[in-house]
Structure formats: C-alpha cells, structure tokens
Amino acid sequence: MKTRREPLTDTQLLMTITICIFIAMYALAMIFLGGGFLRAQQIFDLLNDNAPLIIVACGLTVVMIGGGIDISVGGVTSLVVMSCVLYLNADGNLFVSMLLALGIGLAFGAVHGLLVSYLEIQPFIVTLAGMFFARGMTTILSVNPQKLTHEGLNAIRSIKLEIPWLGYVAKNGNLIPGRIELGVLIALLCVIVIFLVLKYLRLGRNFYALGGNQQSALMLGINVKKTRFMTYLISGLLSGIAGFVFMMHTGAGNATNAAGAEMNAIASSIIGGTLLSGGVGNVIGTFFGTLTLTTIKKIVVTSGLKDPWWQSITTGAMLLFFIVLQSIVLSRRGKSRAKG
Amino acid sequence: MPNETVLTMRGICKQFPGVRALHNVDFSLRKGEIHALMGENGAGKSTLIKVLTGVYGKDAGSIHLDGVEGEANIHSPQDAQNIGIATVYQEITLCPNLTVAENMYIGRGASFLVRRKEYEKKAGQILENLGIPARPRQQLASCSLAVQQMVAIARAVDMQCKVLILDEPTSSLDDKEVQMLFSLMRDLKARGVGIIFVTHFLEQVYEVCDRITVLRNGELVGAYRIEELPQVQLVAKMMGKDLDELNSMNAFERWNRTDGPVVYEARQLSSSESRPFDFQIHRGEVNGFTGLLGSGRSESVRAIFGADHVTGGQVKVDGKPVRITRPIEAMKHGIGYLPEDRKRDGIIADLSVRENIILALQVMKGFFRPLSRAEAEKFADEYIQALNIKTASKDTPIGSLSGGNQQKVILARWLLTHPDYLILDEPTRGIDVGTKLEIQKLVLKLAEDNVSITFISSEIEEMLRTCSRLIVMRDRNIVGELTGDDLTQTRVMQTIAGGEAS
Amino acid sequence: MSEKTGKARRGGLGQLLIPLIAIGLLIIFNLIRDPGFFSIETKLNNTGNTVLAGNLISIINGASELAILAMGMTLVTAACGGQDISVGAAAAIAGSVFVRIIRGAAPVTGGTVALAFLACCAVAMLFGAFNGMLVAVFRIQPMIATLILYTCGRSIAYWINGGATPTIDSAITSAIGSFIPGVPIPTPVIIVAIMALLFSLVFRFTTLELFTQSVGINQSAARLNGISPTLIKLLSFIILGICVSVAGSIGVCRLGLINHETLLIDIEMDTILAVAIGGNSLGGGKFRISGSILGAYVIQMLTITLYAMKVPSTDVKAYKAIVIVLLVVIGSPVVKRWFSGLVNRFHAGRAAAVKEVG
Structure with a gap:
C-alpha cells in the first residue's frame, strides 16, 4: 500500500507559515536594505546576541505545548547570570559555576512544577511569584553591575568559531571571517535536543497529549502530573543554561539582565506557531520565531528609524499580524473540517 | 473456560461529599462474556467503572483480577491499563491534536522512545481489519466524532486486554456502526475477553449480552443471566417500582391536533450546517424530526432557532414574515430550544x-x-x-x-x-426511565395548553408515543412525513432506510 | 436549620477567606513588630490642610490604582478566562493623553480636567475595545492578544508625550492626586470608593454579573440562551478600559508628571495577582469583585510592611514572592481538599463517638 501524503497537522502548518514569512522578510531586507543583510555575519550577529533568548523560548515552548505558561524565565536567567558572575569573581571553579547555573534553573523548575502540577495552583501565579523571587534575589545579591573578572571564563568567552568562506571583505581589503560565539552552538544544541525529545521521546509526545486534552491524556494512561512537572523542569533547566550563555555573551552581571525576556520568549513562541492553549507547537518554529522577532528589530534600525520606540511599535504590529493570521488560518481550517 | 472468573469486585464503597455513591457493591465478570451493567442515572454505574479504572479511589472493598497476585492495586488509569483493563468512554477521550496512530499508542507500554513507523503500520492494519475509515497519520481532529469513537475502540482492542469496559460507546454511533461494534465485541468475546457494557438502550443489551448486573441507588440489586430477566422485569428492577406507570404510558391517547393556525413556517431555510428545507407547525401540535444520527435532524432544528449561522430562507411566525438569525431573535418570537x-x-x-x-x-x-x-x-x-x-x-x-x-x-x-413553540432536542437522552416518562407527559400537557412542540429522540417508540407527525430525514434531506396510521415503527424504519417513501 | 445557615455562611465567605486571613495575619504581625504601626494621626500637609496620615492611610491610598484596575481585571478574567497584561502600558497612554490635554489648556479649570479625563477615558476604552476585538472576534487568548499592546503601549505613550516627561502643575490635579482641601481622606481612596459603588450599581441595575458569569462558565450555552459572548467580552474589556483611564489619571495626578517608562510599571502582574488572591479563578466563571479589591490591599499592605522592615525597594519582590506562594498554597485545591477531608474525618469521628455514647 502506498503511503498517502497527509495534510499538514496544525503544528506543521503554523511552523511552515512562520518559516516562509521569515525567509520572505529576510529576502526583502536583502533586496531593499542590502548592506549588512547581504553578509552572513548579519545572521551570526543576530544569533550571537540572541542565543539566550532562543534557549529560554525553547523552554517556554515546551511549557506552552503542555498547556501551561512560565513567565519566570527572564528572572531566572538574570539570577543565574548574577550568581555565576559573583561566584566566578570570588575565584570560583568554572565547572562548579556551570553546575550552579543548571542547579538554580532546575530548582526553580522543580518548585514551579511541584506547585503547578501537584498542588494544582494556576501556573501564571506560580511562575509570576517565581519571577518576583528571582528578580528580588538578583538585587539582593548585588544592586550594582558586576563585571566578570574570571580569567578562565573570559578566555573561553573570547573563543569564536571562525568561518572564512562566510566572511566578507572589509573596506580596507581584509577578509573578515564569519564569527559565531560558543553560546550559539549551545543554543542550537538545545534546539536540536528539545526537537528530538518532542518528536521521538514518549515524554515529548505526552507533552502534546497533555496540552491537547488533559482529561483525555489522563484517561489514556498518561501520568499527567509527572508530565506537567517535567515541562516546568525542562523550562527551568533551559533558563539555567540560558543564564550561563548570557554571561558568556555579556561578561557581566546586572540586575536588569534579560529584562523582558519572558515576554520576548512568549512572542517568539507564538510567532513560531505555538498556541498558548497547548498541544500545538514546535521548537524549530520557535527558533525561526526568535529570528523573525529579532530581524524585524534589526530592519527597523537599519532603515534609519533609530528612535527605540519604533522597534516596539513594529514588534507590536508584527505580533498583531501573526496572531491574527494564525487565528484566521486555524478557524478556516476548523470550518472546512466541520463541512468535510 | 466460560465459567472462569476474570474480575471480582467485592464490597466496593465510595463516598462523595454528601452523597453515598456506592455501598457494598459486588461485581464479577467471567472470561468471554459480555456483561451489561444497568441502572438509572445516579445508580452508581459510572462510579463503579471509574473505581475500576483508577479514576476514583475506593473507600472500601477489594478488586481481584485474573493473573494478578492478591488484590489489584489500581490508583490511576495507567495502573488499570497495565494490568489489562481497557476502557472506552462515552465522551471521546482522545487527543484531537495528535494523529490517529499516536492516539492508539500513547500512554501505553514503557518504551522510552516513540517507534512511529511501527505504530503507524500496526495501527493501519487494525483500522483496516476493523473497517474503520481513518488513516494512521491523519490528525484526529479531522475525523468525524463517530470515527473518533471507533479509534478509541480500536485502541482498546489492540491492548490485548483481559477486561474491556464500554461505557455508553454507542450513543454517538449510527445503526450500522453499532452493528460493526457488536460484531467486534462478539469477536473479542470469542477470544476470551470479558466485556463490561454500559448502555441506556435496552434492545442493545438483549442483542449482545450474556449477563446483567443491576445497580440502584449505589447498591447492588442483583446479577442475572439474560434469559432469566425479561425486559419488563429489568426495567422494574432498575426503577425499583412496578410497571403501572410504564403501562399507563403506552395507553396514552395519541395527541393529534393539526387544525390550529400555523405558528411557525419556514421556506427553504438553510444554515451553515443544514441544507434548505420547508417546515411548518400548528398551534398545539407535537411533531418530531427523526432519522439516523448525522441525518441532519438536529441541524435543522438548530437552523429554526438560529443556533448556527443561518444562510437563507423565509420564516413566518404567526403568519408574519420575520428574520431569525440569532437565538435572541428566535426567543423574542416565542421560540425555545432545549439543546x-x-x-x-x-x-x-x-x-x-x-x-x-x-x-x-x-x-x-x-x-x-x-x-x-x-x-x-x-x-x-x-x-x-x-x-x-x-x-x-x-x-x-x-x-x-x-x-x-x-x-x-x-x-x-x-x-x-x-414559549409558543418549544424545540426539544433529545430531552430524554442519558436520563433515567422515570424522568423520561415525566418529560413525555409534560410534553403532552404543554401541547394541551396550546404550545407547539418539536420533539427529537433517538428512541423511536418515544417519538411514536408523543408525536402526531414525524418528519423523516436522511443524508441531511427531508425524505418523508408520516402522520396518522403511518406512525408505526416499521413504517418509520422503512422511510429512514429509503424504501418506498410516501 | 443550623446546618443550612452554616453552609450559606461558608458559601458567602468562602472566597474571601484567604485574603481576609492574609490581612489579619499581616495586621497581627505588624502589631507585634510595632504596636503603633497602624496608629492614625492628623497632621497639616504642605498646602495647609488637616489630613489623615499613618501607615494604614498610606496602604489604603497606595493601593488605589491597583484596586481600581483589579475591579476591571476581575470582569475580564471572568468573561474571557484570561488576563489583560497591557493595563500598565494602556494606563501610560491614558495618562499621556490626560497630561497633553491639560497642558494644552491655558488656565486649568475643572472643565479642562473633566475634558482631559473624558478624552483619556475614550482613548483607554478604544484600546480596550482593540484588545476585546482580538479576544472576542478573533478568539485569541487574552494574554496573547494583550501582549501586543504590552509590547508597544509605552512607545505610543512616548510618542504622545513627544519623547519628554511633561509635568502638570495645577491645584486641581494635585488635589486629585493627594487631598481635596477640607477633606482629610486622600482623594484616590475616595475615587476607589466611587468606583466600587459604581460597580455595585451596575451589578444591581443590569444583568452584567449573570451574563458575564454565564459566558465565562459556558460560552456555548450562554449563546444559545440569547447572550452574545462577543458583546459581553468586548464590554468587559471596555469597562477595564475605563478602570485603566481612572488609574492612569490618578497615577499622573499623584506625581504631577507623566513618565511613560515608569508610570504604573509592572502593575499588570500585581493586578492579576490581586484577582487571584481574591479567590477568583483565573480560568474565568464565577467572580467576586470584593475579593479582588481585598487582594489589592493585601499586596499593598505586604509591600508597605516590607518597606517598614527596612527592606530595600529593589529586594521587596523576593519576599513578596514567598508570601504569595504561601497564600496560594493555602488556597490551592489540593490543600483545600485535604483540609476538608480532615474536617470530615473529624466530624465522622465525633459522630461515631456520639453514637457509641448514645
């Protein structure tokens, strides 16, 4: 029997839309703005600057697929940055600092998961409290910005992956190779790992079942509480990793680190085709969602609209565009199904 | 072999705040039998099943399952599945966002990885064997409700379970699908699976079941072989009272009034869910829409009430042309709708x-x-x-x-x-026999008070008892209208089936 | 009989139990820490008015914007089963409009202030309607729909202000932000009372409460009973818009200037928290506005208590989070079930004991 091509699932459809729009947008930028957009380094810069955002957005996507929400991701990231910087500056061990980052992330994830899943408290409130706690702890650790002085890590920070054939020739005739930071590789690794977890692991499919219909998931024999707990744990873990990557990128701890990251991450997930109602979404989509979100800001700046308020206005407009588009696409789909 | 017991429940008690749902209930199931669990609403059938499947914890009592040492510990649906108890619920308990194959295999086994290809292949075979019109890689949401229910059954079938629980699985299936399900049940029975069958349709019980356990008010009335218990006695046991009332119902004089003025009239009325149709009803008339599930009977009355998006047609209320596109407009014109x-x-x-x-x-x-x-x-x-x-x-x-x-x-x-005109769509579905009678009586009393009524029910006898005119639908079209002496079960069946419709 | 009244009482208070306990504990805690914490005194303020002062007054006064927003948020939550996270940004827009109109008038009279308020009210309602449209017509979840205005709202305010932080200097607006001459109670507190009264009048003379709850609990059934869920949801957002404009105006009058970046910053989170602490389900359905108002006072009392304990304002959040978690854990369904199970067992035990004795 020949396997017939099935129509795209909701997840695939929304993801495809995002990827197409991103490519179209980037192509338009290359044609009309040229300059930096013609260089591969433009994308590398986007990735270098936003690797932590990609990582937290992946975590948030997992939680949203499971039908929850985690708005603590920015706070946890910032707490991890501050804790690691202070620890390393006090002659800490590099390896231990990594464990510290993961530990803080996991601890937050575990507490959130416990409260949401086993005590059945509304996730918004739990993770809001988590965000308050993380932000508060950050300022308790230090109100003043802390510069990273640990030599080992600073040495690692300066390592950059150089790709000559993706470089460009500067005005003075020198070839400047494409430069990618280590953090980007970590981010890409996170995307791939989470993608594989969601697609090929029982646990990952259980996330979708949970978000699709919680009651059904229970009746189908899924341990709903444990599954939901795991979504928050993963999100916490990724926030911890994001914190470490953030530190590697900026080399400083600051109370306002990753400010607003939670909302940017939510926006990235949504643009990438994740539904807050759960059960639909994919980290590849989220990855492109993050790129779309950050590219539009870059485009606004490059077009000469330097005033910062232009960025947020365009971001808002783009969110509006994507949200309405998705709503229309899904409701048309529902209608055609009801008829068929 | 037929006398080997596969499941024994003893002294099951379950208390909810303020309600004693189960009190000291015993239940046993043999290998290779189909066992009906009967009782009125609130008798404790669902609770007993939910205790057995681990949705509720029991307060007292014991459960023994063949092949499980000692008392079976069932604390979650997962536990129940693992020891071989599969369940199909009345409401569809699958995930609409996953594919058909995933729905059949998720939450089962202990493997760490998803073996997608293998699942899809196996699912394809089972679906084909059972004749279910679904493809393994199709998203479940794109299947009709009946097919979704069949997928749930396919999942249960594939689980190689010892005990299969079917909790009112037939309420969203049409006759053909019900027959398919029955042949499936008989097949499983031959393989030695014990099946617990819960339903409100008495005929179905007598068609497939071997034994009946009756519950009332959370207590066990008794377990009987099917030959021992004629239908009338079964009803009596379920209701716990004798059958005078039931008999008196059959003696109702058929209400027949079509001489009053026309209260509501629709020409070529159509909605997003229904095809254009003509319809009218007189003051004090009781009529009915009948047809198989999916024949468009509910969709038609929804169009009258403006419950779906109305796409065309002319409507007159009391002879005056009006516009009814939203429920509130229907209500303002004296129309009521029980969904x-x-x-x-x-x-x-x-x-x-x-x-x-x-x-x-x-x-x-x-x-x-x-x-x-x-x-x-x-x-x-x-x-x-x-x-x-x-x-x-x-x-x-x-x-x-x-x-x-x-x-x-x-x-x-x-x-x-x-209201001047009341639409009752399945007012008696899923409720106990006593209340059913009360509602039927009420309908006739309202008609006496000059209220026009459209009555829809899956049970044809009920319609024949109350309606003076039946509109028969098939494939979303009106295919006949029966009145007077034509109002017999055979005639209705013929018209539905598409014989020589009048 | 006694059992019936007992049940009715529990039903009446049930939802308010947690915020009331929280307030009670905070009061006791503060009294132990500092017996004079809640003393109220009268003093002369800098405009020569005799006014009430003290920690209690500053708590009630400080929570005004939060309480007003919480009222509207309760309605949105109940009807839509989601929350508006753009209230802070929308309030910044409303405040900017208010300031701009007042600065446009040469002599600031009562009329100009009223006009400014009406204009800012209209603008806030417009933005509310925008959010409501997305939620009600396009069926987008409230949090996602309002993320748009959350993202760009403060930038719109920046644009209205022309990139500056304009000040207003008028006796009338400062009276709105602090005290009306001759009245010892802070004006924002009076405004909260007026808003609460307005809400109770609306509930008394319209069917808003019943319709909103119906839509929130079962939208499909509500529609089949002739209620338009779209209208009710839209209406809830527009009413929240009114609350936003009131809160924004108070905030501006209090400070005498509009800073688009800091006006009512992060208040959306506190507002949602107030609704939840007030015992309302964030999933929509049944609601009690009084609970949300109490919730707002709990949050403010907590903040002031922490300030009084010399906790730096930047660190307050961490301690607040701990108390919030404690509160929601006590109010969580699991703990409630466990507790009621305990009570039942106690009753059963007592009944058995009585039986044995009898």
Whole structure:
C-alpha cells in the first residue's frame, strides 16, 4: 500500500507559515536594505546576541505545548547570570559555576512544577511569584553591575568559531571571517535536543497529549502530573543554561539582565506557531520565531528609524499580524473540517 | 473456560461529599462474556467503572483480577491499563491534536522512545481489519466524532486486554456502526475477553449480552443471566417500582391536533450546517424530526432557532414574515430550544439552579432590567416544585445535580419564558426511565395548553408515543412525513432506510 | 436549620477567606513588630490642610490604582478566562493623553480636567475595545492578544508625550492626586470608593454579573440562551478600559508628571495577582469583585510592611514572592481538599463517638 501524503497537522502548518514569512522578510531586507543583510555575519550577529533568548523560548515552548505558561524565565536567567558572575569573581571553579547555573534553573523548575502540577495552583501565579523571587534575589545579591573578572571564563568567552568562506571583505581589503560565539552552538544544541525529545521521546509526545486534552491524556494512561512537572523542569533547566550563555555573551552581571525576556520568549513562541492553549507547537518554529522577532528589530534600525520606540511599535504590529493570521488560518481550517 | 472468573469486585464503597455513591457493591465478570451493567442515572454505574479504572479511589472493598497476585492495586488509569483493563468512554477521550496512530499508542507500554513507523503500520492494519475509515497519520481532529469513537475502540482492542469496559460507546454511533461494534465485541468475546457494557438502550443489551448486573441507588440489586430477566422485569428492577406507570404510558391517547393556525413556517431555510428545507407547525401540535444520527435532524432544528449561522430562507411566525438569525431573535418570537448536548450547550455548571432557571427569561427581559432576587427565588421555587426537581436547594450549583434533574432545570428555564413553540432536542437522552416518562407527559400537557412542540429522540417508540407527525430525514434531506396510521415503527424504519417513501 | 445557615455562611465567605486571613495575619504581625504601626494621626500637609496620615492611610491610598484596575481585571478574567497584561502600558497612554490635554489648556479649570479625563477615558476604552476585538472576534487568548499592546503601549505613550516627561502643575490635579482641601481622606481612596459603588450599581441595575458569569462558565450555552459572548467580552474589556483611564489619571495626578517608562510599571502582574488572591479563578466563571479589591490591599499592605522592615525597594519582590506562594498554597485545591477531608474525618469521628455514647 502506498503511503498517502497527509495534510499538514496544525503544528506543521503554523511552523511552515512562520518559516516562509521569515525567509520572505529576510529576502526583502536583502533586496531593499542590502548592506549588512547581504553578509552572513548579519545572521551570526543576530544569533550571537540572541542565543539566550532562543534557549529560554525553547523552554517556554515546551511549557506552552503542555498547556501551561512560565513567565519566570527572564528572572531566572538574570539570577543565574548574577550568581555565576559573583561566584566566578570570588575565584570560583568554572565547572562548579556551570553546575550552579543548571542547579538554580532546575530548582526553580522543580518548585514551579511541584506547585503547578501537584498542588494544582494556576501556573501564571506560580511562575509570576517565581519571577518576583528571582528578580528580588538578583538585587539582593548585588544592586550594582558586576563585571566578570574570571580569567578562565573570559578566555573561553573570547573563543569564536571562525568561518572564512562566510566572511566578507572589509573596506580596507581584509577578509573578515564569519564569527559565531560558543553560546550559539549551545543554543542550537538545545534546539536540536528539545526537537528530538518532542518528536521521538514518549515524554515529548505526552507533552502534546497533555496540552491537547488533559482529561483525555489522563484517561489514556498518561501520568499527567509527572508530565506537567517535567515541562516546568525542562523550562527551568533551559533558563539555567540560558543564564550561563548570557554571561558568556555579556561578561557581566546586572540586575536588569534579560529584562523582558519572558515576554520576548512568549512572542517568539507564538510567532513560531505555538498556541498558548497547548498541544500545538514546535521548537524549530520557535527558533525561526526568535529570528523573525529579532530581524524585524534589526530592519527597523537599519532603515534609519533609530528612535527605540519604533522597534516596539513594529514588534507590536508584527505580533498583531501573526496572531491574527494564525487565528484566521486555524478557524478556516476548523470550518472546512466541520463541512468535510 | 466460560465459567472462569476474570474480575471480582467485592464490597466496593465510595463516598462523595454528601452523597453515598456506592455501598457494598459486588461485581464479577467471567472470561468471554459480555456483561451489561444497568441502572438509572445516579445508580452508581459510572462510579463503579471509574473505581475500576483508577479514576476514583475506593473507600472500601477489594478488586481481584485474573493473573494478578492478591488484590489489584489500581490508583490511576495507567495502573488499570497495565494490568489489562481497557476502557472506552462515552465522551471521546482522545487527543484531537495528535494523529490517529499516536492516539492508539500513547500512554501505553514503557518504551522510552516513540517507534512511529511501527505504530503507524500496526495501527493501519487494525483500522483496516476493523473497517474503520481513518488513516494512521491523519490528525484526529479531522475525523468525524463517530470515527473518533471507533479509534478509541480500536485502541482498546489492540491492548490485548483481559477486561474491556464500554461505557455508553454507542450513543454517538449510527445503526450500522453499532452493528460493526457488536460484531467486534462478539469477536473479542470469542477470544476470551470479558466485556463490561454500559448502555441506556435496552434492545442493545438483549442483542449482545450474556449477563446483567443491576445497580440502584449505589447498591447492588442483583446479577442475572439474560434469559432469566425479561425486559419488563429489568426495567422494574432498575426503577425499583412496578410497571403501572410504564403501562399507563403506552395507553396514552395519541395527541393529534393539526387544525390550529400555523405558528411557525419556514421556506427553504438553510444554515451553515443544514441544507434548505420547508417546515411548518400548528398551534398545539407535537411533531418530531427523526432519522439516523448525522441525518441532519438536529441541524435543522438548530437552523429554526438560529443556533448556527443561518444562510437563507423565509420564516413566518404567526403568519408574519420575520428574520431569525440569532437565538435572541428566535426567543423574542416565542421560540425555545432545549439543546441536544446538555453539558456543552445547556447547563451553566457553576451557577445555581435558580440562576439557571431564570437565565433565558432574564435575557429576554433585557440587559437593563434584572429580575429582583425575590422574583428569581419565586420563579425557582415554583418550577422546582412543578417539575419535581430534586436539588438540595435552589442555590446548589446545577453541575452537582443528576442528569435528569439538570434536564428538568433546562426545561424549567424555557417554560418560564412561556414559549409558543418549544424545540426539544433529545430531552430524554442519558436520563433515567422515570424522568423520561415525566418529560413525555409534560410534553403532552404543554401541547394541551396550546404550545407547539418539536420533539427529537433517538428512541423511536418515544417519538411514536408523543408525536402526531414525524418528519423523516436522511443524508441531511427531508425524505418523508408520516402522520396518522403511518406512525408505526416499521413504517418509520422503512422511510429512514429509503424504501418506498410516501 | 443550623446546618443550612452554616453552609450559606461558608458559601458567602468562602472566597474571601484567604485574603481576609492574609490581612489579619499581616495586621497581627505588624502589631507585634510595632504596636503603633497602624496608629492614625492628623497632621497639616504642605498646602495647609488637616489630613489623615499613618501607615494604614498610606496602604489604603497606595493601593488605589491597583484596586481600581483589579475591579476591571476581575470582569475580564471572568468573561474571557484570561488576563489583560497591557493595563500598565494602556494606563501610560491614558495618562499621556490626560497630561497633553491639560497642558494644552491655558488656565486649568475643572472643565479642562473633566475634558482631559473624558478624552483619556475614550482613548483607554478604544484600546480596550482593540484588545476585546482580538479576544472576542478573533478568539485569541487574552494574554496573547494583550501582549501586543504590552509590547508597544509605552512607545505610543512616548510618542504622545513627544519623547519628554511633561509635568502638570495645577491645584486641581494635585488635589486629585493627594487631598481635596477640607477633606482629610486622600482623594484616590475616595475615587476607589466611587468606583466600587459604581460597580455595585451596575451589578444591581443590569444583568452584567449573570451574563458575564454565564459566558465565562459556558460560552456555548450562554449563546444559545440569547447572550452574545462577543458583546459581553468586548464590554468587559471596555469597562477595564475605563478602570485603566481612572488609574492612569490618578497615577499622573499623584506625581504631577507623566513618565511613560515608569508610570504604573509592572502593575499588570500585581493586578492579576490581586484577582487571584481574591479567590477568583483565573480560568474565568464565577467572580467576586470584593475579593479582588481585598487582594489589592493585601499586596499593598505586604509591600508597605516590607518597606517598614527596612527592606530595600529593589529586594521587596523576593519576599513578596514567598508570601504569595504561601497564600496560594493555602488556597490551592489540593490543600483545600485535604483540609476538608480532615474536617470530615473529624466530624465522622465525633459522630461515631456520639453514637457509641448514645
């Protein structure tokens, strides 16, 4: 029997839309703005600057697929940055600092998961409290910005992956190779790992079942509480990793680190085709969602609209565009199904 | 072999706040038998099943399963699945966002990875064997409800279970699908699976079952072989009273009044869900729409009420042309509509009985003219008494009432608006026999008071008892209209099946 | 009989139990820490008015914007089963409009202030309607729909202000932000009372409460009973818009200037928290506005208590989070079930004991 091509699932459809729009947008930028957009380094810069955002957005996507929400991701990231910087500056061990980052992330994830899943408290409130706690702890650790002085890590920070054939020739005739930071590789690794977890692991499919219909998931024999707990744990873990990557990128701890990251991450997930109602979404989509979100800001700046308020206005407009588009696409789909 | 017991439940007790749901219930299931679990609503069938499947914990009692050492510990649906108890529920308990194959295999086994290809292959075979029109890689949401239910059954079939529980699986299936399910059940029975079958349709019980266990008010009435217990006695055992009332119902004189003026008339009325049709009803007439599930009977009455998006047609109420495109317009013209799906479209679960009763009247009075608390209480008291609604108080949330009483509250809601024309879509579905009779009587009484009524029911006898005119639908079209002497079960069946329709 | 009244009482208070306990504990805690914490005194303020002062007054006064927003948020939550996270940004827009109109008038009279308020009210309602449209017509979840205005709202305010932080200097606006001459109670507190009164009048003379709850609990059934869920949801957002404009105006009058970046910053989170602490389900359905108002005072009392304990303002969040978690854990369904199970067992035990004795 020949396997017939099935129509795209909701997840695939929304993801495809995002990827197409991103490519179209980037192509338009290359044609009309040229300059930096013609260089591969433009994308590398986007990735270098936003690797932590990609990582937290992946975590948030997992939680949203499971039908929850985690708005603590920015706070946890910032707490991890501050804790690691202070620890390393006090002659800490590099390896231990990594464990510290993961530990803080996991601890937050575990507490959130416990409260949401086993005590059945509304996730918004739990993770809001988590965000308050993380932000508060950050300022308790230090109100003043802390510069990273640990030599080992600073040495690692300066390592950059150089790709000559993706470089460009500067005005003075020198070839400047494409430069990618280590953090980007970590981010890409996170995307791939989470993608594989969601697609090929029982646990990952259980996330979708949970978000699709919680009651059904229970009746189908899924341990709903444990599954939901795991979504928050993963999100916490990724926030911890994001914190470490953030530190590697900026080399400083600051109370306002990753400010607003939670909302940017939510926006990235949504643009990438994740539904807050759960059960639909994919980290590849989220990855492109993050790129779309950050590219539009870059485009606004490059077009000469330097005033910062232009960025947020365009971001808002783009969110509006994507949200309405998705709503229309899904409701048309529902209608055609009801008829068929 | 047929006498080997596969499942024994002893002395099961379950208490909910304020309600004793199960008291000292015994139940046993043999290998290779189909065992009907019968009882009125609130008798404890669902609770017993949920205890068995680990959705509820039991307060006392023991469960023994063949092949499991000692007492079976079932604390979650997962435990139940692992020891070989598979369940198909009345409501579809699958995930619409996953594919058909995933729905069949998720939550099963202990493997760490998803073997997608293998699952899809196996699922394809099973679906084909069972003749279910679904493809493994199709998203479940794109299947019809009946097919989704069949997928749930396919999942259970594939689990190689020892005990299969079917909790009212037939309520969303049409006759053909029911027959398919029955042949499936017989097949499994031959393989030695014990099947627990819960249903409200008595004929189905006598068609496939070997034994019957009857529950009433959370207690065991008894377990009988099917030959021992004729249908009439079964009903008597379920209701716990003798059958005078039931008999008197059969002696109803058929209400027949089509001489009054036409109250409602539609020409080529159509909606997003229904094809154009003509329809009219006289004052004080009781008519019915019949046909198989999916024949368009519910969709047609929904179009009359403006419940779906109305796409065309002319409507006259009392001879005057009017526009009805939204429920509120229908209500303003004296039309009431009791929806088919009580839980989804009828009750506002967290609101009190009082608020649920006054809702429609309140909407008609308008946003700026709220009923006073005293008025609302008066109306609520009046109808709780008139319809004999069993509720702790009028402030009890309607969600905590039994199905039949919820239905009466919804009826009260519409009666309170004093409609000229009342549409009742499956008012007796999923409620106990006693309440069914009460509702049928009420329909006839309303007709006497000059209310026109459209009555829809899956049970043809019920329709024949109450309606003076039956509109028969097939494939979303009206294929016949039966009155007078044509109102017999055979005639209706013939018309539905598409014989020589008049 | 006694059992019935007991049940009715529990039903009446149930939802308010947690915020009341929280307030009670905070009061006791503060009294132990500092017996004079809640003393109220009268003093002369800098405009020569005799006014009430003290920690209690500053708590009630400080929570005004939060309480007003919480009222509207309760309605949105109940109807839509989601929350508006753009209230802070929308309030910044409303405040900017208010300031701009007042600065446009040469002599600031009562009329100009009223006009400014009406204009800012209209603008806030417009943005509310925008959010409501997305939620009600396009069926987008409230949090996602309002994320748009959350993202760009403060930038719109920046644009209205022309990139500056304009000040207003008028006796009338400062009276709105602090005290009306001759009245010892802070004006924002009076405004909260007026808003609460307005809400109770609306509930008394319209069917808003019943319709909103119906839509929130079962939208499909509500529609089949002739209620338009779209209208009710839209209406809830527009009413929240009114609350936003009131809160924004108070905030501006209090400070005498509009700073688009800091006006009512992060208040959306506190507002949602107030609704939840007030015992309302964030999933929509049944609601009580009084609970949300109490919730707002709990949050403010907590903040002031922490300030009084010399906790730096930047660190307050961490301690607040701990108390919030404790509160929601006590109010969580699991703990409630466990507790009621305990009570039942106690009753059963007592009944058995009585039986044995009898």
